Amino acid sequence: MTDASLLDLVLARRSAPVLREPGPSRAELARILAAAGTVPDHGTLRPFRFVVVEGEGRAAFGEALAQTASEHRPGMPAAGLDKLRAKAFRSPTLIALIASPRSAKIERWEQHATAACAGYAIVLAAHAVGVGANWKSVPFTRGAALSRVLGLTADEEMFGWIHLGRASEADAPAPREPLVLAEFVTVLDSSGERRTFEAT
Numbered sequence: 001m002t003d004a005s006l007l008d009l010v011l012a013r014r015s016a017p018v019l020r021e022p023g024p025s026r027a028e029l030a031r032i033l034a035a036a037g038t039v040p041d042h043g044t045l046r047p048f049r050f051v052v053v054e055g056e057g058r059a060a061f062g063e064a065l066a067q068t069a070s071e072h073r074p075g076m077p078a079a080g081l082d083k084l085r086a087k088a089f090r091s092p093t094l095i096a097l098i099a100s101p102r103s104a105k106i107e108r109w110e111q112h113a114t115a116a117c118a119g120y121a122i123v124l125a126a127h128a129v130g131v132g133a134n135w136k137s138v139p140f141t142r143g144a145a146l147s148r149v150l151g152l153t154a155d156e157e158m159f160g161w162i163h164l165g166r167a168s169e170a171d172a173p174a175p176r177e178p179l180v181l182a183e184f185v186t187v188l189d190s191s192g193e194r195r196t197f198e199a200t
């Protein structure tokens with residue numbers, strides 16, 4: 001692969017709003033997950049792990065989302081809980097991303113950043129092998145039921161999950177607006193002032 005085609009893939013990636021059967025094959029899944037092993041990682045701690053959820057496993061995951069939501073917001077209406085259960089069925093396969101800090105010597109935020117990079121690596125690798133992906137989350141990262149199904153330790157948190165499945169061209173969102181660099185990038189000059197970034 002050339003640099004140009006890699007960058008083209010990165011620049012063209014969009015999340016798939018609709019993901020249908022079939023889910024990725026075992027070989028595709030293995031290739032996609034392997035991408036997580038290449039992310040920037042201070043100390044090479046690999047401070048993440050994944051739980052693949054598919055088939056009827058999705059019911060257990062959806063139920064854990066609903067129970068954990070109830071734990072965080074007691075009295076949540078039944079319709080809201082059903083909506084959470086249904087989230088698990090929005091694709092044939094999903095990968096729960098677990099941030100799993102491994103060392104007290106490396107800052108926790110760095111290990112969390114690596115886990116987040118692993119999520120992006122998975123999303124990007126899926127795109128590269130022609131599998132649609134979409135990273136979703138809930139406003140909590142831990143709880144009793146979630147810990148039970150994902151085996152979370154006291155130190156671990158779920159950083160959402162990545163839906164995987166077949167995306168169709170017809171549902172594809174328009175390309176994202178390119179980043180206006182002048183709005184996001186400045187350059188520190190020798191006098192300690194920050195100046196606008198000029199591309200040319």
Ligand SMILES: Cc1cc2nc3c(=O)[nH]c(=O)nc-3n(C[C@H](O)[C@H](O)[C@H](O)COP(=O)(O)O)c2cc1C
Pocket residue numbers: 013014015016134135136137138159160173176
């Ligand atoms: C950690 C994380 C959690 C996310 N959770 C949600 C979510 O719960 N719901 C949602 O609509 N988008 C969520 N997103 C954003 C989508 O994955 C996606 O990036 C967004 O819809 C923009 O689409 P694009 O990736 O094609 O630009 C999340 C992204 C990240 C990184």
